[in-house]
Amino acid sequence: MAQWRAGGDTIALVPTMGALHAGHIALVAAALALADRAVVSIFVNPTQFAPHEDLARYPRDEAGDLAKLAGAGAHLVWAPPVAEIYPEGFATRLEVGGAALPLEGAFRPHHFGGVATVVCKLLMSAMPDMALFGEKDFQQLAVIRQMARDLVLPVSIRSVPTVREHDGLALSSRNAYLTEDERYIAPMLYKAISDVARGRDPRDAASALLAAGFAKVDYIEVRDAETLAPFVPGSGRPGRVLAAAWLGKTRLIDNVAC
Numbered sequence: 001m002a003q004w005r006a007g008g009d010t011i012a013l014v015p016t017m018g019a020l021h022a023g024h025i026a027l028v029a030a031a032l033a034l035a036d037r038a039v040v041s042i043f044v045n046p047t048q049f050a051p052h053e054d055l056a057r058y059p060r061d062e063a064g065d066l067a068k069l070a071g072a073g074a075h076l077v078w079a080p081p082v083a084e085i086y087p088e089g090f091a092t093r094l095e096v097g098g099a100a101l102p103l104e105g106a107f108r109p110h111h112f113g114g115v116a117t118v119v120c121k122l123l124m125s126a127m128p129d130m131a132l133f134g135e136k137d138f139q140q141l142a143v144i145r146q147m148a149r150d151l152v153l154p155v156s157i158r159s160v161p162t163v164r165e166h167d168g169l170a171l172s173s174r175n176a177y178l179t180e181d182e183r184y185i186a187p188m189l190y191k192a193i194s195d196v197a198r199g200r201d202p203r204d205a206a207s208a209l210l211a212a213g214f215a216k217v218d219y220i221e222v223r224d225a226e227t228l229a230p231f232v233p234g235s236g237r238p239g240r241v242l243a244a245a246w247l248g249k250t251r252l253i254d255n256v257a258c
């Protein structure tokens with residue numbers, strides 16, 4: 001990478017946790033369109049999982065990932081071992097507020113501190129000109145933008161729209177957990193948030209999800225798209241509908257603009 005920089009090439013980093021799908025490949029394509037070199041990191045970050053969450057069963061497919069990235073034209077894959085990111089004696093963790101507090105922050109209080117810590121370390125290690133993140137994890141994107149701004153990180157944070165299946169289901173590595181029946185029901189989440197974006201009461205949309213077979217709706221809310229504070233109708237600010245709901249043992253999240 002030093003040689004690329006010395007030669008004047010710009011570098012884009014796509015941080016991932018592997019188990020790559022077409023959504024990640026869209027991030028690589030955007031990176032290649034925006035920069036001379038696309039670097040992809042693959043690191044399943046233990047500090048963003050609470051002890052009861054799915055770290056142990058998180059899908060991993062290093063050989064498949066490398067083949068997909070070669071096909072996508074990525075210039076470099078960086079897959080550090082846990083000890084490289086968190087060596088013996090590592091004792092620093094970012095504390096995140098603001099956009100990190102509501103929604104996912106309320107249900108997974110541990111999560112965004114771990115995300116911010118690892119993303120900061122990945123960015124400071126690779127020192128790319130830009131880093132790309134998917135809108136699928138919309139709150140994560142807001143938290144990372146906030147962190148980059150607050151800590152004056154010299155990296156431009158770019159976003160790429162969510163890639164969806166033909167029936168609307170947002171691509172996610174966790175879709176691999178769904179049974180055949182659950183996979184059939186899963187696109188209802190996109191329908192529910194799209195309905196709210198068109199004006200449906202979020203409580204009615206939540207009831208529709210439960211009636212369709214979702215086990216629990218953690219939240220379905222309209223928020224300010226930048227701060228994630230409650231949306232104020234008529235404010236002229238961009239809004240976002242965000243939801244998280246359980247289908248069997250799988251927790252799905254999704255969001256749309258409104």
Ligand code: PAF
Nearest residue numbers: 015016017045115118137
């Ligand atoms: O979105 C992800 O895959 C992860 O949260 C990230 C940004 C790579 C940090 O571990």
